Amino acid sequence: MPKICTPLSDTAVRNAKPRDKSYTLGDGEGMYLEVMPNGTKFWRMAYRQPNGKNNRLTFGKYPIVTLAEARTRRLAARRLLDQGIDPGMVKREEKKAKATAAQHTFEGVARAWLAKTAPSRAASTQQKNTAWLEANVFPVIGSLPISTIRPKDVLSALRRIEARGAIESAHKIKQLCGQVFRFAVASGLADRDVTTDLRGALSVVPEAHYAAITEPEQAALLLRAIDAYKGHAYASFALKLAPLVFVRPGELRAAEWPEIDLDAAEWRIPGAKMKMGQDHIVPLATQAVAVLRELHAITGHGKFVFPSVRTGERCMSENTVNAALRAMGYGKDVMTGHGFRAMARTIMDEVLGERVDLIEHQLAHAVKDPNGRAYNRTAHLPARRLMMQRWADYLEAIKLGDKKTRGI
Secondary structure, three states: OOOOOOOOOHHHHHHOOOOOOOEEEEEEOOEEEEEOOOOOEEEEEEEEOOOOOEEEEEEEEEOOOOHHHHHHHHHHHHHHHHOOOOHHHHHHHHHHHHHHHHHOEHHHHHHHHHHHHHHHOOHHHHHHHHHHHHHHOHHHHOOOEHHHOOHHHHHHHHHHHHHOOOHHHHHHHHHHHHHHHHHHHHOOOOOOOHHHHHOOOOOOOOOOOOOOOOOHHHHHHHHHHHHHOOOOHHHHHHHHHHHHHOOOHHHHHOOEHHHEEOOOOEEEEOHHHOOOOOOEEEEOOHHHHHHHHHHHHHHOOOOEOOEOOOOOOOEOOOOHHHHHHHHOOOOOOOOOOOHHHHHHHHHHHHOOOOOHHHHHHHOOOOOEOOOOOEOOOOOOHHHHHHHHHHHHHHHHHHHOOOOOOOOO
């Protein structure tokens, strides 16, 4: 007759007292409670592996694991055995997977992604992305294994940014997190990008318009004020060049001398620095070349056209041009560093009658040909070169007060 094991009761488990040596109390189907001399109680299960060898599983300590929970784990183990699977092996693989996941936290993966992709972006963008993650994301989900992070975890971090009123930043940081998750997926560290589930979860970014002077008469006054500006030389030269090239402020301040060929009158900005990620060519009018030749005598020995006042290892601060405009009496609701783009776009179109597609090319906006294909960086370059010279000549004329100039 096979030995029949009477199932344990909660009372019997609770009242099991320690002895000089460990002993066991069976519950049936291989599971038993092992009581240690120090009073610790373990749930274990003896079983035969599919290869015929004897083995045992530990389900945890009592009372952390109750009798009912231990029986549930026994049932799961028995089901695996019925399928010819060793539950001990499954447990070891799960433990290994958890250990691996713990090593790959969101912060760890994010820093690996930042390092891996650093060559594809400007140093200033790298610093900004790192600072955004360090200040807004790492404190909330940085220590979590990236494979365990759910959409609501990411949303928790983004909600804090929203609460400060930084709606646009919240959207940008969500995009950063998405890039980190996609990097993790490609590396086999996560199953998917959970930020895709957050579509529509954030507040809509309010439409922003950069303050800009777009009337020729006011533009002439601004150009005269720039010539009269007595602030730091770097800021002064940046203000003189900005209306002549009308690139984005970040592209202007991050300009490097190796990108500029003064003899060819051309500035070639690599795609890594551009918003659209594509190389961009800025034809330089004679007035722009003159400004840059004068500046080259001051900063040409270094890397950056507009170096930081404190160190030549970094480019000029993003606040320098706007601060100079404020010092000249132009409030942020009147003119900004970004406003030189709107000034050029409006006056070149409405006053000078330049071709809109050429203007858009020069603004580095996405422009497509009649077949829907994006133009390359050299598209219409001769025509753009002539347009940029006409624009510079126009600015010079209105600055000098030429009443015959159109728009004045």
